[in-house]
Amino acid sequence: MSPNILEPDISYIGDDDSEFFRTVHGRSLNALNSRYMLPVDQDEVKRSELHHRLLQFVFNGRNYIGPVKEALQFGQRRRVLDLGTGGGFWAISMADDFPRAEVIGIDLAPIQPRTVPPNCTFELCDLDQGSIPYPDSHFDFIHARSMHTGIHDYPRFLQEIGRLLRPGGLFLLVEPDLIPIADGKPATQHPHGTGPRGWFTLWETYRACLKIQGIDVTVPQRLAELLAEAGVFERIVLQDGNIPVGFWPDDPHLLTAGQLQWMDYELFLPALKPLFLSSGIAEAKVNRIIADAQQDLYYPSLSTSAQLHIVYGSKCL
Ligand SMILES: C[S@@+](CC[C@H](N)C(=O)[O-])C[C@H]1O[C@@H](n2cnc3c(N)ncnc32)[C@H](O)[C@@H]1O
Incomplete structure (x- = not known):
């Protein structure tokens, strides 16, 4: 028997879930939302x-910033929602950290582990379609990280987060910028034809392909502004950060972050192939764009980094 979306069915465990995947240019993609074209497979x-x-x-070893501990520590059973949970690592870690809270992770594909803490569940749902099927004011804390590329109407998505949060409930949004940085300057500020061209071209291509899918690529930089425009949130705190890419930092803390980001990008570059090919770019060109970016990743000429936009706050009382 196949699972009902958002109606957990115990018979699902061990069943054939192939209906939730489709193969596109050799990688496994989700079958619920045709805009989100990054793979949902083991590498992802x-x-x-x-x-x-x-x-x-x-x-610093935690899963969040902001007054989350205070919000979840006391009171009756607290509810936490992770939107676009991916492999479910954040949701599982939060369930372990807050055993009295109920943590739900939602994604387009069933790629989360089957063995999870008893207070953690995963559901399938396209968060870019209509309303998210939970009652008003149901959650105490909502987290959405690195998933705006699957949401074509981000303002509506924020309205939904506002509807699902109880008054005073917290949100934390984390979105990496889509414009890379080299030697401290965004790609857009490097004179044309200079900088790590392979790296910059890959990101330009990624932004162009996302635009074709109807995705607003400026969302990460405008998170705080969009939240303010939504009109239902308060105490909005913006905390941007620059994450080094690779092995150039001398500082050991930054070096560790750089190594992790580098490993992430090593998997990310080939993952873009289905999106690029489906956008009509010839295969030889796609291979060249990815290979040139890999060259810049493996043998960097400048110190590259990635900007991370982090915003937290609460729903108005
Ligand atoms: C880049 S991964 C990030 C995963 C996780 N949030 C993390 O930070 O590691 C993006 C995830 O969001 C999910 N996603 C994207 N658009 C979505 C949508 N419209 N509805 C539900 N999930 C979505 C994808 O399936 C993917 O697993």
Whole structure:
């Protein structure tokens, strides 16, 4: 028997879940949302874990910044929602950290482990379609990380987060910027034809392909502004960070972050192939774009980094 979306069915465990995947240019993609074209396979789960470890490292070993502990520690059973949970690493870690809270992770594909803490569950749902099927004011804390590329109407998505949070409930949004940085300057500020061209071209191509899919590539830089425009959030705190890419930092803390980000990107570059090919770029050109970016990743001429936009706050009382 196949699972009902958002109606957990115990018979699902061990069943054939192939209906939730489709193969596109040799990689496994989700079957629920045709805009989100990064793979949902073992390599992407590995990347999801690296991304999780990187963010934990950036947050000094925790899964969050902001007054989350205070919000979840006391009171009756608390509810936490992880939107676009990927491999489910954040949701599982939060369930372990807060055993009295109920943690739900939602994604387009069933790529999460089957063995999870008793207070953690995973559901399948396209968060870019209509309303997210939970009652108003149901959650105490909502987290969404690195998933805006699967949401074409981000303002509506924020309205949904506002609806699902209880008054005073917390949100934490984390989105990496889509414009790379080299030697401290964004690609857009490097004179044309200079800088790590392979690296810059890959990101330009990625942004162009996302635009074709109807994705607003400026969302990461505008998170705080979009939250303010939503009109239902308060105490919005923006904390941007620059994550080094690779092995150039002397500082051991930055070096660890750089290594994790480098490993993430090593998996990310080939993962872009289905999106690029489906956008109509010829295979030889796609291979060249990815190979040139890999050359810049493996043999960097400048110190590259990635900007991370982190915003937290609460729903108005
Ligand atoms: C890059 S991964 C990030 C995973 C995880 N949040 C993390 O930080 O490691 C993005 C995840 O968001 C999911 N996603 C993207 N768009 C979505 C949508 N419209 N509805 C549900 N999940 C979505 C993808 O399936 C993918 O697993």
